[in-house]
Amino acid sequence: MTSKRFILIFASIFLLGAMPFLIYQPNGAASAGLSSGFTLPIEKLIHMLVFLALGAYASWQRGNAVLMMPLGFLFLFVTGVSLEIDHTHYPLIPMFMLGSVLLFAVAMAIIQNRAGILGMAVAASLGFHFGRHYIRQMPDIASPLYFLLGNITAFALIFATAISFGLTMRADQNPDANS
Numbered sequence: 001m002t003s004k005r006f007i008l009i010f011a012s013i014f015l016l017g018a019m020p021f022l023i024y025q026p027n028g029a030a031s032a033g034l035s036s037g038f039t040l041p042i043e044k045l046i047h048m049l050v051f052l053a054l055g056a057y058a059s060w061q062r063g064n065a066v067l068m069m070p071l072g073f074l075f076l077f078v079t080g081v082s083l084e085i086d087h088t089h090y091p092l093i094p095m096f097m098l099g100s101v102l103l104f105a106v107a108m109a110i111i112q113n114r115a116g117i118l119g120m121a122v123a124a125s126l127g128f129h130f131g132r133h134y135i136r137q138m139p140d141i142a143s144p145l146y147f148l149l150g151n152i153t154a155f156a157l158i159f160a161t162a163i164s165f166g167l168t169m170r171a172d173q174n175p176d177a178n179s
Contacts, residue, residue, distance in 0.1 A: 012160055033142035037150020040134055041158065047130070051155065054123050055162025060170060065116025068107045070159035072120040073127035074152060075104035080131020081151070085144045 041047055058069035078100040082093050104124060111117050138147045 012156075029141055029143040030146045032139055033144065033146030033148075034150040036139050036142050037134075037147035038154045039150075040137060041151060041154045048158065050126065051158045052162045054119075054126070055159040056166045057119055058123075058159070059163040059166025061113070061116045061119060063112045063116065065111045065113060065119065066163060066167075068111050068116065069119050069123045070155070070163070071107050072104055073123040073159075074155060075100045075107065075127070076124040077127035077131040077134075077151070077155065078148065079104075080128040080133075081135045081144075081148050082131075084132060084135040090144070 041051060054073060055070065058066050061069065079097050082097040082100070085093050087093050108117065108120055108124075111120055134151060135144065135147070138144060
């Protein structure tokens, strides 16, 4: 792995980590949603291990499957969460779900190898089920959209970290190849 790629991956980790602090939080519901959404994936050890394993598996894929697998997870996670959000308070949620499903289809079409497609299907299925599960654990005071933003930020950090370590381990096993 080249040093430029490694620097870009960790720079994105730090930018995603700082993003919640840059978001303007106008009320307590937004703050509660963002903080509870961010901490929920980190609090449960078995969930964290699943997310780290998905990121590690993605790092061992070739081509663009490295980035498409976590994106597929996130797209269908958003779909799973959106199914449980009250559509009367958020009338554009069906369009949000349509967008995430279409982006998932595009991501699936971009993957070039069979192992990446299989990994993407498994990651997306897990994302959908985790999304349906996590939104049911949202505190009553929390705003659902900020809760979703907190979840996405946590997942992006977990996947970026797992992929970075996986790429580093892959490069250490094959020092002659600069992938």
